[in-house]
Amino acid sequence: MSEEYDVEFVEREEREARFLVRGISPGFANGIRRAMVADVPTMAIDTVRFIENSSVMFDEQLALRLGLVPLTTPPEGEFGEDDTVTLSIDVEGPATAYSGDLVSEDDLVQPADENVPIIELKEDQRLEAEADAVLDRGKDHAKHQGGVAIGYRHLQRVEVVGDLPEFEEQESRIVRGVIEDDGELVPTSEFDHDLSNRYPGKEVEVEDVPNAFVFHVETDGSLDVEELVTRAADSIESRATELEEAVQL
Amino acid sequence: MSYKCSRCKRDVQLDEYGGVRCPYCGHRVLLKERSRDVKEVDVQ
């Protein structure tokens, strides 16, 4: 029983994408979504050694902020669960310490964004610290969550069934997601999510397309969309393989 | 133990006999400075 899926991109950027999957069951779609959120490991700072912190915040508060900075995650197989990467930061006031001030020992592990503020330092305040980043899953701490704002909706098929009576005022009909109009995929944002804009004077019928889901995936920058989705699928695959082998014994 | 006088900002060494008082200006409010040790913190 081999499943046939059909994937088609609707919108696509490095960190954000919308794609349609046909032939997928709601349960499996949800498994993929959950795997993207909680099971794909990403790098994040886990311990911080403060050499100097004369800022107005406690070490623990700054450690949490440093932990939440998204770091780029190296290709699969480059790092194990126990490997660490050291990053250091040294900023003297008056200045604001940004994520971009973190200096990594490894080119593969860098702050995904340069402009995440960590703390504002006044005259004579200084932050000097060394941090160890590790690989872990979103399940264990939200800082390791690579996927943010991930969800899916049914693909909706819109069909024109006739004209509106001549003197009837058209009511707005709001739909969100992606519609299929005669085989063409159209994000609802193109007509302000209102079907009466796209089909003025027409009567339309909307129905969910069975087993066709439009995923919306946005990452925090630690991985690109493709990496996140393939690694989520890999994580389910490896668990299934593990179970299959465990059952055989 | 090393402290810093809150009035004259000088470093102050206290011993067990002198009581809490700055030997330079006599001020009785002393501040404890952060230690120079490296402090390791886990991200919670």
Add this chain to the structure above:
Amino acid sequence: MELRVTERTDDELSIEIAGEDHTFMNVLKGTLLEHEDVSAATYDVNPEQSGGQTEPILTIKTEDDVDPIDALEEAAGDVRDKAVSFREAFEAAA
């Protein structure tokens, strides 16, 4: 992944699958239900609010003299196939 059989008859099996959560269990359960000889499949991550039992327990009931262990093995293979073909379809589009 630690497995522990908690109940077992010819056509029924309850098995604890340690370290898993809804992400995998629900997909596995759904796949088991697609199986022709599986009459019932369910899982519970916190059975009866039982003291401390938080590992999911999967229960399978089969018909036509099919060993539930075999059904589980096949379902695990099916989940793997689904994940692989999903990834391939995604990569083909990407």
